[in-house]
Amino acid sequence: MDKSMRGILVLAILSIKSNYPLELEFPLEDEADVPDTLQWWFGDGGCWRIRTYAMDHDIHVHKIGESPQTTLNLAIENNLKHYGDVIKVQRVIRFVNCAERPELEAKFQQVGLIPRIQIDPGGFAFWKPDEAEYSTKSTPK
Numbered sequence: 001m002d003k004s005m006r007g008i009l010v011l012a013i014l015s016i017k018s019n020y021p022l023e024l025e026f027p028l029e030d031e032a033d034v035p036d037t038l039q040w041w042f043g044d045g046g047c048w049r050i051r052t053y054a055m056d057h058d059i060h061v062h063k064i065g066e067s068p069q070t071t072l073n074l075a076i077e078n079n080l081k082h083y084g085d086v087i088k089v090q091r092v093i094r095f096v097n098c099a100e101r102p103e104l105e106a107k108f109q110q111v112g113l114i115p116r117i118q119i120d121p122g123g124f125a126f127w128k129p130d131e132a133e134y135s136t137k138s139t140p141k
Contacts, residue, residue, distance in 0.1 A: 045123030
C-alpha cells in the first residue's frame with residue numbers, strides 16, 4: 001500500500017446481519033456477531049457509498065463522483081433517514097493517509113474499533129467488520 005489514501009470515512013455500524021440475495025436479515029445476537037455496515041468514502045477520486053452484508057461478505061459500491069451536493073452532512077443524514085432504526089454506532093474518521101499503518105491504528109483506536117481497512121483499486125477505502133475479504137456477490141435491485 002504505497003499509494004496515499006487521503007479521505008474521510010463515514011462509518012455506520014448496523015445492529016443487523018444480512019444476506020442481500022436471499023433477503024435474510026437478523027438482529028445481532030452478541031458482540032461476536034459480524035454486523036452489516038453502511039459507509040461513505042470522500043477522497044481524491046470523489047465520493048463512494050459502500051454497503052456491506054455480513055452473512056456472505058457481499059459489498060455493494062456506488063460511485064457518486066464529485067457532486068458538490070454530496071457532503072458529509074448529507075451522508076450522515078441519509079444514513080439516519082434510511083437506517084436510523086438499525087444504526088448501532090456512527091463515526092466520522094478523517095485520514096491523511098489510511099494506507100499508513102500507524103495512522104490507521106491511531107484513528108481506529110480513537111473510535112474503539114479494530115483497524116481493518118480494505119483499499120479498493122477503484123480509489124476508495126472501507127472498514128471491514130471482520131477479517132474476511134469482501135467482494136461484490138450480488139446486484140442491487
